[in-house]
Amino acid sequence: MAGANQKGIVNIDTIDGHQKEGLPKELRDELDKLEKQFTVTTEKLKEITKRFQEELEEGLKENGKNIAMFVTWVLGFPTGEEKGSFLTVDLGGTNLRVCWITLNGKTKDKEHDIVVKQDSYTMPGELKTGNASDLWSFIAQSLQKFIEKENLTATPNEPLPLGFTFSYPAIQDYIDQGVLQTWTKGFDIENVEGNDVASQLRSAISDFNLSIEIVAVINDTTGAMIASAYNDPDTIVGAIFGTGCNAAYMDKISNIPKLKGKEQIQNLSPDTPMAINCEYGAFDNARKVLPITRYDENIDADSPRPGEQAFEKLSAGLYLGEIFRLIILDMHDRNLFLKDQDITKLKEPYSIDTAFLSSLEDDSTDSLTQSSETFKSDFNLTFTEPELNFSRLLAHLIAIRGARLCACGVAAISRLTKTTTGHVAADGSVANKHPRFKKRWGQALGEILDWSGEDINKAVDETGAPIVITSAEDGSGVGAAVIAAMTLERWRKGHDAGIKGDGFEKVSGR
Numbered sequence: 001m002a003g004a005n006q007k008g009i010v011n012i013d014t015i016d017g018h019q020k021e022g023l024p025k026e027l028r029d030e031l032d033k034l035e036k037q038f039t040v041t042t043e044k045l046k047e048i049t050k051r052f053q054e055e056l057e058e059g060l061k062e063n064g065k066n067i068a069m070f071v072t073w074v075l076g077f078p079t080g081e082e083k084g085s086f087l088t089v090d091l092g093g094t095n096l097r098v099c100w101i102t103l104n105g106k107t108k109d110k111e112h113d114i115v116v117k118q119d120s121y122t123m124p125g126e127l128k129t130g131n132a133s134d135l136w137s138f139i140a141q142s143l144q145k146f147i148e149k150e151n152l153t154a155t156p157n158e159p160l161p162l163g164f165t166f167s168y169p170a171i172q173d174y175i176d177q178g179v180l181q182t183w184t185k186g187f188d189i190e191n192v193e194g195n196d197v198a199s200q201l202r203s204a205i206s207d208f209n210l211s212i213e214i215v216a217v218i219n220d221t222t223g224a225m226i227a228s229a230y231n232d233p234d235t236i237v238g239a240i241f242g243t244g245c246n247a248a249y250m251d252k253i254s255n256i257p258k259l260k261g262k263e264q265i266q267n268l269s270p271d272t273p274m275a276i277n278c279e280y281g282a283f284d285n286a287r288k289v290l291p292i293t294r295y296d297e298n299i300d301a302d303s304p305r306p307g308e309q310a311f312e313k314l315s316a317g318l319y320l321g322e323i324f325r326l327i328i329l330d331m332h333d334r335n336l337f338l339k340d341q342d343i344t345k346l347k348e349p350y351s352i353d354t355a356f357l358s359s360l361e362d363d364s365t366d367s368l369t370q371s372s373e374t375f376k377s378d379f380n381l382t383f384t385e386p387e388l389n390f391s392r393l394l395a396h397l398i399a400i401r402g403a404r405l406c407a408c409g410v411a412a413i414s415r416l417t418k419t420t421t422g423h424v425a426a427d428g429s430v431a432n433k434h435p436r437f438k439k440r441w442g443q444a445l446g447e448i449l450d451w452s453g454e455d456i457n458k459a460v461d462e463t464g465a466p467i468v469i470t471s472a473e474d475g476s477g478v479g480a481a482v483i484a485a486m487t488l489e490r491w492r493k494g495h496d497a498g499i500k501g502d503g504f505e506k507v508s509g510r
């Protein structure tokens, strides 16, 4: 196993063989120090997971706790029979994705017949730190373009039902509403925090004279879980390991003390399942157990929301490349790296993305030629061979720490729900594009949950450990459509717990 032995001690000499041997003393000493800071032992993982579970439990008890544990009003898994056509829109970091999705339920051979038409609209970079009205107008305008392009017919009396994937922490008293608590992932748009994102989008939709009814606001994790469960009954968690990190799972409402006495649950049995959007990127904002380095502290201090998303800032894709960049800059400042080179381009914050780190880890070209060329073309820097080797080892260290920390969140959920087997439907750039992530994550999960050596080997070989990562189905498209279908079906039948439903008559056929 590359990177970490079974006790979780990173043994960097064994990563891809021999590199550390060949490093000049000053780089080797530096690497040894970094190795100490970035290594997360099994014992530490267990300590983190213990605290993680406590924070999950606190979030179920009361609103306003560090890990929010938002109820989503998605009451149970889909049957697979959900039908209908739905618009979906997903506000990602760089693109806005709009889909028209037709769910045909299960066809004769028990397969699903799902038709997806989709388009992406590039989000102008300045929107991320701009103002609310520009954001909502951009979304409404993109919906308008899509409706025209796809020739979708809608009238004020027959509007199109919409599932809105909004992947930021939003508290939901109803499924068709969501009040943003705080922006994450580098977003910082004025006048949205503290407001209902559905009603802000509704007014932009009305300004553009579009006939659209927002049926559900969903988080990407809930979407991933529900889209996957539509096909895979073993799904236990929907998780995103991408620009941000978070997970959703299903719990009984009797296990959610903060719902007690709420009018919305009056007619529900205590066994009713409820999808919970954990929002665990905020784990340990008090910084009691996470192994925070001074590079992590710098990232936090310079972020739009210092003090928030402590766990996410150590483990999610947005930050891995930035940690790498800060370390290299620090070594340059101390005259240990890139001596006498013009590092202007490298000074640009967030200029190294996770994809670059993954390709550095996996560079199998002689003398790391491929990475060397990227450093030259993207940053106008010439790395020496020891610097290239050092960089690859550093990329391993950062990515291994991230993957091992990511395992703590799912381990804590599985402890909380006493689940020992199942599928974690995972989406996001780190899970999908980083070939070593799943192995590292699986191994760490096994260490935390005290799996047998045989099961840990299965995790490392990806041959069927008790809990495994599966590729999530299209959460922000199919997931949002299935949730919209489930919501309308409940509404039609009068099971409207947690549904406001203003204007639903026209889309529900009730």
Ligand code: BGC
Pocket (backbone or CB within 6 Å): 166, 167, 168, 169, 184, 185, 219, 220, 221, 240, 242, 243, 244, 245, 246, 247, 279, 281, 312
């Ligand atoms: C957001 C979550 C989201 C996660 C993954 C986090 O920054 O707060 O809502 O699920 O990123 O996209």
